[in-house]
Amino acid sequence: MRLIQNMSTIVEYPSSECLNNRVIKIAVLGGSGVGKTALVVRFLTKRFIGDYERNAGNLYSREVQIDGEQVAIQVQDTPGVQVNDNGLSSEEQVRSSIQWADAVVMVYSVTDGHSFDLISQLHQLVSQVYADRPAPPIILLANKADMVHVRRVEPQQGPALALALGCSFYEVSASEDYSQVHGAFHRLCTELAKRQVPFSANANAASGSNEKKRSPLIPRPKSPNMQDLKRRFKQVLSAKVRTVTSV
Numbered sequence: 195m196r197l198i199q200n201m202s203t204i205v206e207y208p209s210s211e212c213l214n215n216r217v218i219k220i221a222v223l224g225g226s227g228v229g230k231t232a233l234v235v236r237f238l239t240k241r242f243i244g245d246y247e248r249n250a251g252n253l254y255s256r257e258v259q260i261d262g263e264q265v266a267i268q269v270q271d272t273p274g275v276q277v278n279d280n281g282l283s284s285e286e287q288v289r290s291s292i293q294w295a296d297a298v299v300m301v302y303s304v305t306d307g308h309s310f311d312l313i314s315q316l317h318q319l320v321s322q323v324y325a326d327r328p329a330p331p332i333i334l335l336a337n338k339a340d341m342v343h344v345r346r347v348e349p350q351q352g353p354a355l356a357l358a359l360g361c362s363f364y365e366v367s368a369s370e371d372y373s374q375v376h377g378a379f380h381r382l383c384t385e386l387a388k389r390q391v392p393f394s395a396n397a398n399a400a401s402g403s404n405e406k407k408r409s410p411l412i413p414r415p416k417s418p419n420m421q422d423l424k425r426r427f428k429q430v431l432s433a434k435v436r437t438v439t440s441v
């Protein structure tokens with residue numbers, strides 16, 4: 195879902211000064227209405243804002259502190275997936291987000307059995323995308339833990355599925371508990387920050403691309419040529435002086 199509030203007020207784009215300019219990229223996948231946007235916004239801003247529009251795929255950027263260092267992270271909030279006659283809705287968009295990401299967060303709602311069933315299919319999609327190279331770290335989040343009265347997925351089902359899929363599991367509530375949400379994302383970021391070679395570099399290698407492996411470093415913008423600027427400034431000044439003296 196897209197945040198109704200103007201995102202520019204809460205999203206901070208990373209400066210070029212953080213953790214050797216390394217950017218950690220996380221894709222968040224799951225069924226519709228499971229709380230993907232709420233979780234991402236909660237993690238990035240500490241705030242829970244209950245009112246969202248449907249998400250068509252927003253990218254959120256921010257710097258976070260990992261082990262005392264500034265790390266730039268980008269989180270791709272993918273559209274809510276549904277199963278239809280042709281397979282999964284928005285499959286191509288979700289697939290390219292998985293391809294882009296260094297890590298994947300899969301989300302279901304404990305109030306929605308269908309969103310839980312969807313997780314295995316989403317995991318299959320990740321496995322397909324990473325069929326010929328190491329898969330990125332994946333965590334499974336069971337959201338809306340506060341809604342005990344309408345719970346449809348039993349507490350033991352989530353950990354069992356995570357074990358079967360080989361990923362970490364966290365039961366969280368975006369609305370009630372910031373520390374759980376922060377803990378889950380933060381641990382994932384810590385793991386990623388420790389890695390020397392980003393998965394995006396693996397992606398280039400696996401695609402057989404001759405292109406040089408993508409560096410984890412983002413090139414700094416070139417500073418303007420000061421000599422050239424000074425020369426042009428002098429030219430303008432001397433033209434002005436000529437104009438004044440000729441009046």
Ligand SMILES: Nc1nc2c(ncn2[C@@H]2O[C@H](COP(=O)(O)OP(=O)(O)OP(=O)(O)O)[C@@H](O)[C@H]2O)c(=O)[nH]1
Pocket residue numbers: 195196224225226227228229230231232233243244245246247248249272273274275337338339340341366367368369370
């Ligand atoms: N009670 C409760 N409500 C939540 C929680 N997380 C999200 N919600 C609510 O669930 C609804 C859907 O949340 P979103 O974050 O928009 O879900 P989404 O997965 O991004 O939805 P799509 O854009 O349709 O894919 C909103 O009304 C949220 O306020 C939670 O932990 N507890």
